[in-house]
Amino acid sequence: MGRGAGVGARNAVTFAQECVIPVERERLWDFLMEVPKVASCVPGVESVEAVDAGAYKGGLRVRVGPIRLSLQGTMTVEEQDRSSWRARMRAEANDRRVGGGIRARMNLTLASEEGGTRLRIETDLAILGRIGEFGQPVIKKKADALLEEFARNLGAALVA
Protein backbone atom coordinates (compact mmCIF):
# COMPACT_ATOMS: atom_id res chain seq x y z
CA MET A 1 0.00 0.00 0.00
CA GLY A 2 2.45 2.62 1.23
CA ARG A 3 0.51 5.54 -0.20
CA GLY A 4 -0.31 8.79 1.43
CA ALA A 5 -3.49 10.75 1.58
CA GLY A 6 -4.00 11.67 -2.09
CA VAL A 7 -7.73 11.88 -2.76
CA GLY A 8 -7.48 10.19 -6.14
CA ALA A 9 -5.49 7.34 -4.67
CA ARG A 10 -7.86 6.73 -1.83
CA ASN A 11 -9.73 3.73 -3.12
CA ALA A 12 -7.14 2.34 -5.47
CA VAL A 13 -4.23 0.22 -4.34
CA THR A 14 -1.36 -1.57 -6.00
CA PHE A 15 0.44 -4.34 -4.28
CA ALA A 16 2.69 -7.33 -4.95
CA GLN A 17 2.60 -10.61 -3.12
CA GLU A 18 4.72 -13.73 -3.30
CA CYS A 19 4.53 -17.26 -2.09
CA VAL A 20 6.37 -20.50 -2.77
CA ILE A 21 4.41 -23.60 -3.74
CA PRO A 22 6.35 -26.85 -3.31
CA VAL A 23 5.80 -28.21 -6.84
CA GLU A 24 7.60 -27.77 -10.14
CA ARG A 25 6.77 -24.81 -12.37
CA GLU A 26 5.11 -26.75 -15.22
CA ARG A 27 2.70 -28.41 -12.86
CA LEU A 28 1.78 -25.23 -11.07
CA TRP A 29 1.28 -23.42 -14.36
CA ASP A 30 -1.06 -26.05 -15.75
CA PHE A 31 -3.08 -25.99 -12.57
CA LEU A 32 -3.26 -22.20 -12.41
CA MET A 33 -4.53 -21.95 -15.97
CA GLU A 34 -7.56 -24.07 -15.14
CA VAL A 35 -9.64 -21.41 -13.51
CA PRO A 36 -12.30 -23.61 -11.89
CA LYS A 37 -9.57 -25.69 -10.22
CA VAL A 38 -7.73 -22.63 -8.94
CA ALA A 39 -10.96 -21.08 -7.77
CA SER A 40 -11.55 -24.02 -5.46
CA CYS A 41 -8.37 -22.95 -3.64
CA VAL A 42 -9.47 -19.32 -3.17
CA PRO A 43 -11.08 -18.88 0.24
CA GLY A 44 -14.68 -17.68 -0.03
CA VAL A 45 -15.31 -18.65 -3.66
CA GLU A 46 -18.84 -20.01 -3.99
CA SER A 47 -19.27 -20.82 -7.64
CA VAL A 48 -17.40 -20.60 -10.91
CA GLU A 49 -18.59 -21.42 -14.38
CA ALA A 50 -17.10 -20.87 -17.82
CA VAL A 51 -19.04 -18.47 -20.02
CA ASP A 52 -16.61 -18.17 -22.90
CA ALA A 53 -13.05 -19.07 -23.81
CA GLY A 54 -10.97 -17.64 -20.98
CA ALA A 55 -13.97 -15.99 -19.35
CA TYR A 56 -15.72 -17.12 -16.20
CA LYS A 57 -18.42 -15.92 -13.89
CA GLY A 58 -18.72 -16.63 -10.23
CA GLY A 59 -19.29 -15.50 -6.69
CA LEU A 60 -17.03 -14.72 -3.75
CA ARG A 61 -17.91 -14.11 -0.12
CA VAL A 62 -15.59 -11.90 1.92
CA ARG A 63 -15.97 -10.61 5.44
CA VAL A 64 -14.44 -7.32 6.54
CA GLY A 65 -15.37 -6.79 10.19
CA PRO A 66 -19.13 -6.45 10.47
CA ILE A 67 -19.56 -6.22 6.70
CA ARG A 68 -20.26 -9.35 4.72
CA LEU A 69 -19.75 -8.92 1.02
CA SER A 70 -21.17 -11.22 -1.57
CA LEU A 71 -19.36 -10.31 -4.78
CA GLN A 72 -20.76 -11.55 -8.08
CA GLY A 73 -18.80 -10.99 -11.24
CA THR A 74 -16.57 -12.15 -14.02
CA MET A 75 -12.96 -13.08 -14.48
CA THR A 76 -11.13 -13.03 -17.76
CA VAL A 77 -7.75 -14.51 -18.57
CA GLU A 78 -6.34 -11.81 -20.83
CA GLU A 79 -2.96 -13.27 -21.53
CA GLN A 80 -1.21 -16.61 -21.03
CA ASP A 81 2.39 -16.95 -22.01
CA ARG A 82 3.84 -20.29 -21.05
CA SER A 83 7.22 -19.48 -22.63
CA SER A 84 7.82 -16.61 -20.22
CA TRP A 85 5.62 -18.04 -17.41
CA ARG A 86 3.44 -14.96 -17.25
CA ALA A 87 -0.29 -14.51 -17.21
CA ARG A 88 -2.61 -11.55 -16.90
CA MET A 89 -6.12 -11.66 -15.51
CA ARG A 90 -8.88 -9.21 -14.94
CA ALA A 91 -11.73 -9.45 -12.48
CA GLU A 92 -14.82 -7.33 -12.01
CA ALA A 93 -17.37 -7.97 -9.33
CA ASN A 94 -20.19 -6.16 -7.57
CA ASP A 95 -22.14 -6.51 -4.39
CA ARG A 96 -25.69 -5.41 -5.02
CA ARG A 97 -26.84 -5.39 -1.39
CA VAL A 98 -24.08 -3.21 0.03
CA GLY A 99 -23.57 -1.21 -3.14
CA GLY A 100 -20.10 -1.19 -4.57
CA GLY A 101 -17.63 -3.42 -6.24
CA ILE A 102 -14.07 -4.18 -7.17
CA ARG A 103 -12.05 -4.02 -10.36
CA ALA A 104 -8.78 -5.90 -10.31
CA ARG A 105 -5.96 -6.56 -12.73
CA MET A 106 -3.51 -9.24 -11.76
CA ASN A 107 -0.15 -10.16 -13.25
CA LEU A 108 1.09 -13.62 -12.38
CA THR A 109 4.71 -14.74 -12.75
CA LEU A 110 6.20 -18.12 -11.95
CA ALA A 111 9.88 -18.63 -11.17
CA SER A 112 11.56 -21.94 -10.40
CA GLU A 113 13.59 -22.10 -7.25
CA GLU A 114 14.91 -24.70 -4.90
CA GLY A 115 12.09 -26.64 -3.33
CA GLY A 116 9.36 -25.39 -5.60
CA THR A 117 8.02 -22.48 -7.59
CA ARG A 118 7.76 -18.88 -6.56
CA LEU A 119 4.42 -17.37 -7.50
CA ARG A 120 4.34 -13.60 -7.71
CA ILE A 121 1.05 -11.77 -8.02
CA GLU A 122 0.96 -8.05 -8.78
CA THR A 123 -2.45 -6.55 -8.27
CA ASP A 124 -4.00 -3.23 -9.23
CA LEU A 125 -7.19 -2.99 -7.28
CA ALA A 126 -9.90 -0.36 -7.37
CA ILE A 127 -12.70 -0.44 -4.85
CA LEU A 128 -15.87 1.30 -5.86
CA GLY A 129 -18.74 2.68 -3.87
CA ARG A 130 -19.43 2.52 -0.19
CA ILE A 131 -17.22 -0.45 0.56
CA GLY A 132 -14.14 1.51 -0.54
CA GLU A 133 -14.38 4.08 2.21
CA PHE A 134 -14.66 1.49 4.93
CA GLY A 135 -12.43 -1.24 3.66
CA GLN A 136 -9.55 0.50 1.95
CA PRO A 137 -7.16 0.67 4.92
CA VAL A 138 -7.23 -3.08 5.47
CA ILE A 139 -7.31 -4.32 1.90
CA LYS A 140 -3.62 -5.14 1.79
CA LYS A 141 -3.83 -7.05 5.08
CA LYS A 142 -6.96 -8.92 3.95
CA ALA A 143 -5.26 -9.70 0.63
CA ASP A 144 -2.21 -11.06 2.46
CA ALA A 145 -4.38 -13.28 4.65
CA LEU A 146 -6.25 -14.48 1.56
CA LEU A 147 -3.03 -15.27 -0.30
CA GLU A 148 -1.62 -17.16 2.66
CA GLU A 149 -4.66 -19.41 2.77
CA PHE A 150 -4.73 -19.69 -1.03
CA ALA A 151 -1.08 -20.79 -1.08
CA ARG A 152 -1.79 -23.38 1.60
CA ASN A 153 -4.77 -24.73 -0.31
CA LEU A 154 -2.85 -24.71 -3.57
CA GLY A 155 0.03 -26.60 -1.99
CA ALA A 156 -2.35 -29.15 -0.52
CA ALA A 157 -4.22 -29.63 -3.82
CA LEU A 158 -1.03 -30.10 -5.82
CA VAL A 159 0.99 -32.21 -3.43
CA ALA A 160 -1.90 -34.56 -2.66
Place this chain on the structure above:
Amino acid sequence: MNAFEYAAPRTLDEALAVLGEHGDEARVIAGGTALVTMMRQRLVRPSYLVSLREIAGLDRIEAANGGLRLGALATHREVETSPRVRERLPVLAETFRRVASVRIRHMATVGGALAHADPNQDPPVTLIALGARVEIRGASGRRELPLEEFFRDYYESALEPGEVVTGVVVPSLPAASGAAYVKFLPRTADDYATVAVAATVSLEPDGERCRTARIALGSVGVTPIRARAAEALLAGQRVGADLLRAAGESVRGAVDPLSDHRGSAAYKREMAAVMAGRALTQAWDAARASVRGTR
Protein backbone atom coordinates in the same frame (compact mmCIF):
# COMPACT_ATOMS: atom_id res chain seq x y z
CA MET B 1 -31.62 2.18 5.49
CA ASN B 2 -33.34 -1.19 5.20
CA ALA B 3 -36.54 -2.13 7.03
CA PHE B 4 -36.05 -4.10 10.23
CA GLU B 5 -37.91 -5.50 13.22
CA TYR B 6 -37.11 -3.96 16.58
CA ALA B 7 -37.28 -5.61 19.99
CA ALA B 8 -36.52 -4.04 23.37
CA PRO B 9 -36.67 -6.88 25.90
CA ARG B 10 -36.64 -6.12 29.62
CA THR B 11 -34.25 -8.86 30.66
CA LEU B 12 -30.91 -10.08 29.38
CA ASP B 13 -32.21 -13.65 29.12
CA GLU B 14 -34.98 -12.49 26.81
CA ALA B 15 -32.48 -10.54 24.71
CA LEU B 16 -30.23 -13.60 24.43
CA ALA B 17 -33.21 -15.75 23.43
CA VAL B 18 -34.18 -13.34 20.66
CA LEU B 19 -30.59 -13.22 19.43
CA GLY B 20 -30.43 -17.01 19.41
CA GLU B 21 -33.64 -17.22 17.44
CA HIS B 22 -32.62 -14.80 14.67
CA GLY B 23 -28.93 -15.71 14.39
CA ASP B 24 -26.94 -13.83 11.80
CA GLU B 25 -29.83 -11.59 10.83
CA ALA B 26 -30.04 -9.96 14.27
CA ARG B 27 -27.79 -7.26 15.71
CA VAL B 28 -27.58 -5.85 19.21
CA ILE B 29 -28.12 -2.11 19.47
CA ALA B 30 -27.22 0.08 22.43
CA GLY B 31 -26.43 3.76 21.76
CA GLY B 32 -26.53 3.20 18.01
CA THR B 33 -23.71 5.64 17.23
CA ALA B 34 -21.77 3.06 15.23
CA LEU B 35 -24.45 0.65 14.07
CA VAL B 36 -26.94 3.23 12.82
CA THR B 37 -24.22 4.97 10.83
CA MET B 38 -23.28 1.70 9.16
CA MET B 39 -26.93 0.90 8.51
CA ARG B 40 -27.49 4.29 6.90
CA GLN B 41 -24.50 3.65 4.67
CA ARG B 42 -26.10 0.27 3.96
CA LEU B 43 -22.86 -1.43 4.93
CA VAL B 44 -24.81 -3.65 7.31
CA ARG B 45 -28.46 -4.60 6.83
CA PRO B 46 -29.76 -6.50 9.84
CA SER B 47 -33.37 -7.61 9.63
CA TYR B 48 -33.72 -7.65 13.43
CA LEU B 49 -32.44 -5.20 16.05
CA VAL B 50 -32.35 -6.13 19.71
CA SER B 51 -32.06 -3.09 21.95
CA LEU B 52 -30.51 -3.46 25.40
CA ARG B 53 -31.88 -0.15 26.64
CA GLU B 54 -34.84 -1.49 28.61
CA ILE B 55 -32.74 -3.92 30.61
CA ALA B 56 -32.49 -2.50 34.13
CA GLY B 57 -29.11 -2.20 35.80
CA LEU B 58 -26.96 -2.73 32.74
CA ASP B 59 -25.80 0.89 32.89
CA ARG B 60 -24.37 0.84 36.42
CA ILE B 61 -20.94 2.20 37.29
CA GLU B 62 -19.99 0.58 40.56
CA ALA B 63 -17.10 -0.27 42.87
CA ALA B 64 -15.83 -3.83 42.41
CA ASN B 65 -12.94 -5.48 44.30
CA GLY B 66 -11.31 -2.15 45.01
CA GLY B 67 -11.58 -1.23 41.34
CA LEU B 68 -14.50 -0.32 39.13
CA ARG B 69 -17.08 -2.12 37.08
CA LEU B 70 -18.59 -0.25 34.16
CA GLY B 71 -21.91 -1.66 32.98
CA ALA B 72 -22.17 -2.16 29.23
CA LEU B 73 -24.97 0.40 28.87
CA ALA B 74 -23.16 3.20 30.75
CA THR B 75 -22.62 6.01 28.27
CA HIS B 76 -19.24 7.56 27.57
CA ARG B 77 -20.49 10.78 29.14
CA GLU B 78 -21.53 8.95 32.30
CA VAL B 79 -18.05 7.46 32.67
CA GLU B 80 -16.43 10.81 31.92
CA THR B 81 -18.46 12.63 34.59
CA SER B 82 -18.82 9.87 37.20
CA PRO B 83 -17.41 11.09 40.57
CA ARG B 84 -16.47 7.49 41.33
CA VAL B 85 -14.42 7.15 38.14
CA ARG B 86 -12.86 10.59 38.55
CA GLU B 87 -11.78 9.80 42.07
CA ARG B 88 -10.46 6.28 41.54
CA LEU B 89 -9.19 6.31 37.96
CA PRO B 90 -9.01 9.88 36.66
CA VAL B 91 -7.13 8.68 33.56
CA LEU B 92 -10.22 6.70 32.55
CA ALA B 93 -12.55 9.69 32.93
CA GLU B 94 -10.08 11.75 30.89
CA THR B 95 -9.91 9.09 28.16
CA PHE B 96 -13.69 8.97 27.77
CA ARG B 97 -13.73 12.78 27.68
CA ARG B 98 -11.51 12.66 24.59
CA VAL B 99 -13.99 10.61 22.55
CA ALA B 100 -15.62 12.37 19.58
CA SER B 101 -18.08 15.11 20.60
CA VAL B 102 -20.30 15.52 23.64
CA ARG B 103 -23.37 14.53 21.61
CA ILE B 104 -21.78 11.25 20.64
CA ARG B 105 -20.61 10.68 24.23
CA HIS B 106 -24.16 11.04 25.48
CA MET B 107 -25.28 8.19 23.23
CA ALA B 108 -22.30 5.86 22.78
CA THR B 109 -22.05 3.12 25.41
CA VAL B 110 -19.09 1.35 26.99
CA GLY B 111 -20.18 -2.11 25.81
CA GLY B 112 -21.23 -0.91 22.37
CA ALA B 113 -17.82 0.61 21.75
CA LEU B 114 -16.06 -2.61 22.75
CA ALA B 115 -18.34 -4.80 20.63
CA HIS B 116 -17.80 -2.52 17.63
CA ALA B 117 -14.05 -3.34 17.86
CA ASP B 118 -12.98 -0.32 15.88
CA PRO B 119 -9.18 -0.11 16.34
CA ASN B 120 -9.27 3.70 16.36
CA GLN B 121 -11.27 4.15 19.54
CA ASP B 122 -9.94 5.74 22.72
CA PRO B 123 -11.36 3.74 25.66
CA PRO B 124 -9.91 0.30 24.78
CA VAL B 125 -6.39 1.73 24.84
CA THR B 126 -6.60 2.98 28.42
CA LEU B 127 -8.66 0.02 29.57
CA ILE B 128 -5.96 -2.37 28.30
CA ALA B 129 -3.22 -0.34 29.99
CA LEU B 130 -5.22 -0.60 33.22
CA GLY B 131 -5.57 -4.39 32.87
CA ALA B 132 -9.35 -4.41 32.36
CA ARG B 133 -11.38 -7.56 31.74
CA VAL B 134 -14.51 -7.75 29.63
CA GLU B 135 -17.63 -9.62 30.80
CA ILE B 136 -19.56 -11.56 28.19
CA ARG B 137 -22.92 -13.32 28.43
CA GLY B 138 -24.31 -15.85 26.01
CA ALA B 139 -26.95 -18.56 25.98
CA SER B 140 -24.39 -20.98 27.42
CA GLY B 141 -23.39 -18.74 30.32
CA ARG B 142 -21.00 -16.07 31.40
CA ARG B 143 -17.31 -15.66 30.60
CA GLU B 144 -14.59 -13.08 31.10
CA LEU B 145 -11.56 -12.19 29.02
CA PRO B 146 -8.63 -9.81 29.41
CA LEU B 147 -9.63 -6.95 27.12
CA GLU B 148 -6.48 -7.23 24.99
CA GLU B 149 -7.54 -10.78 24.03
CA PHE B 150 -11.02 -9.61 23.10
CA PHE B 151 -9.95 -7.72 19.97
CA ARG B 152 -9.13 -10.15 17.16
CA ASP B 153 -8.97 -8.26 13.87
CA TYR B 154 -10.21 -5.11 12.12
CA TYR B 155 -13.67 -4.58 13.64
CA GLU B 156 -13.66 -8.18 14.82
CA SER B 157 -13.90 -9.31 18.42
CA ALA B 158 -14.00 -12.57 20.33
CA LEU B 159 -17.79 -12.30 20.66
CA GLU B 160 -19.47 -15.45 19.40
CA PRO B 161 -22.83 -15.24 17.62
CA GLY B 162 -25.53 -14.63 20.21
CA GLU B 163 -23.15 -13.24 22.82
CA VAL B 164 -23.39 -9.79 24.41
CA VAL B 165 -20.88 -7.62 26.28
CA THR B 166 -22.36 -6.96 29.74
CA GLY B 167 -19.61 -4.89 31.32
CA VAL B 168 -15.93 -4.26 31.89
CA VAL B 169 -14.08 -4.66 35.18
CA VAL B 170 -11.15 -2.34 35.80
CA PRO B 171 -8.71 -3.05 38.64
CA SER B 172 -7.49 -0.14 40.68
CA LEU B 173 -3.90 1.03 40.32
CA PRO B 174 -1.57 -0.01 43.14
CA ALA B 175 -0.17 2.67 45.47
CA ALA B 176 2.72 4.69 44.02
CA SER B 177 1.39 4.49 40.48
CA GLY B 178 0.75 6.94 37.69
CA ALA B 179 -1.21 6.74 34.46
CA ALA B 180 -1.53 8.84 31.32
CA TYR B 181 -3.48 8.89 28.07
CA VAL B 182 -1.96 10.74 25.13
CA LYS B 183 -4.09 11.25 22.03
CA PHE B 184 -2.36 12.67 18.98
CA LEU B 185 -4.98 14.27 16.79
CA PRO B 186 -3.59 16.86 14.45
CA ARG B 187 -6.83 17.48 12.56
CA THR B 188 -9.90 18.31 14.64
CA ALA B 189 -10.73 17.85 18.32
CA ASP B 190 -13.53 15.36 17.62
CA ASP B 191 -11.51 13.20 15.22
CA TYR B 192 -10.25 9.70 15.81
CA ALA B 193 -6.66 9.65 17.00
CA THR B 194 -3.85 9.45 14.48
CA VAL B 195 -2.02 7.65 17.27
CA ALA B 196 -3.20 7.05 20.85
CA VAL B 197 -1.14 5.72 23.76
CA ALA B 198 -2.03 4.88 27.34
CA ALA B 199 0.61 4.02 29.93
CA THR B 200 0.60 3.03 33.58
CA VAL B 201 3.70 2.90 35.77
CA SER B 202 3.90 1.42 39.28
CA LEU B 203 6.93 2.02 41.47
CA GLU B 204 8.73 -0.25 43.92
CA PRO B 205 8.21 0.64 47.60
CA ASP B 206 11.52 2.54 47.48
CA GLY B 207 9.82 4.98 45.13
CA GLU B 208 12.86 4.95 42.85
CA ARG B 209 12.54 1.92 40.63
CA CYS B 210 9.76 0.87 38.27
CA ARG B 211 7.98 -2.27 39.40
CA THR B 212 5.69 -2.72 36.41
CA ALA B 213 4.58 -0.69 33.43
CA ARG B 214 1.78 -1.31 30.95
CA ILE B 215 1.53 0.36 27.57
CA ALA B 216 -1.25 0.10 25.00
CA LEU B 217 -1.68 1.83 21.67
CA GLY B 218 -4.63 2.61 19.42
CA SER B 219 -5.00 3.56 15.73
CA VAL B 220 -1.74 1.78 14.87
CA GLY B 221 -2.96 -1.64 13.77
CA VAL B 222 -6.06 -3.70 13.10
CA THR B 223 -6.66 -3.98 16.87
CA PRO B 224 -5.49 -2.03 19.93
CA ILE B 225 -1.95 -3.23 20.67
CA ARG B 226 -0.14 -3.88 23.94
CA ALA B 227 3.58 -3.06 23.76
CA ARG B 228 5.07 -5.78 25.94
CA ALA B 229 8.68 -5.26 24.85
CA ALA B 230 8.51 -1.65 26.03
CA GLU B 231 7.01 -2.79 29.33
CA ALA B 232 9.83 -5.30 29.82
CA LEU B 233 12.46 -2.59 29.29
CA LEU B 234 11.12 -0.70 32.28
CA ALA B 235 10.22 -3.45 34.76
CA GLY B 236 12.59 -3.49 37.74
CA GLN B 237 14.67 -0.59 36.39
CA ARG B 238 15.79 2.68 37.83
CA VAL B 239 14.16 4.91 35.27
CA GLY B 240 15.48 8.09 33.71
CA ALA B 241 14.64 10.18 30.68
CA ASP B 242 16.83 8.04 28.40
CA LEU B 243 15.18 4.79 29.37
CA LEU B 244 11.69 6.28 28.99
CA ARG B 245 12.61 7.44 25.53
CA ALA B 246 14.12 4.06 24.63
CA ALA B 247 10.95 2.30 25.81
CA GLY B 248 8.93 4.68 23.64
CA GLU B 249 11.17 3.94 20.65
CA SER B 250 10.71 0.22 21.12
CA VAL B 251 6.97 0.37 20.33
CA ARG B 252 7.98 0.73 16.67
CA GLY B 253 8.39 -3.03 16.63
CA ALA B 254 4.97 -3.67 18.15
CA VAL B 255 2.78 -1.48 15.96
CA ASP B 256 1.59 -2.25 12.44
CA PRO B 257 -0.27 0.85 11.24
CA LEU B 258 -2.55 1.13 8.22
CA SER B 259 -2.04 3.97 5.76
CA ASP B 260 -5.11 6.14 5.50
CA HIS B 261 -6.11 9.78 5.24
CA ARG B 262 -4.67 10.44 8.71
CA GLY B 263 -1.20 9.53 7.53
CA SER B 264 1.03 6.87 6.08
CA ALA B 265 1.98 3.77 8.01
CA ALA B 266 5.58 5.03 8.32
CA TYR B 267 4.45 8.37 9.74
CA LYS B 268 2.17 6.71 12.28
CA ARG B 269 4.95 4.36 13.37
CA GLU B 270 7.23 7.32 14.08
CA MET B 271 4.48 9.17 15.91
CA ALA B 272 3.72 6.05 17.96
CA ALA B 273 7.32 6.06 19.25
CA VAL B 274 7.14 9.76 20.14
CA MET B 275 3.73 9.55 21.81
CA ALA B 276 4.63 6.39 23.73
CA GLY B 277 7.67 8.19 25.15
CA ARG B 278 5.46 11.08 26.22
CA ALA B 279 2.78 8.88 27.77
CA LEU B 280 5.41 6.93 29.72
CA THR B 281 7.07 10.12 30.92
CA GLN B 282 3.75 11.53 32.11
CA ALA B 283 2.84 8.27 33.86
CA TRP B 284 6.29 8.08 35.47
CA ASP B 285 6.11 11.69 36.67
CA ALA B 286 2.63 11.09 38.10
CA ALA B 287 3.83 7.97 39.92
CA ARG B 288 6.79 9.87 41.41
CA ALA B 289 4.54 12.73 42.43
CA SER B 290 2.18 10.32 44.19
CA VAL B 291 5.12 8.97 46.22
CA ARG B 292 6.26 12.45 47.20
CA GLY B 293 2.71 13.33 48.11
CA THR B 294 2.49 10.50 50.65
CA ARG B 295 5.80 11.23 52.39
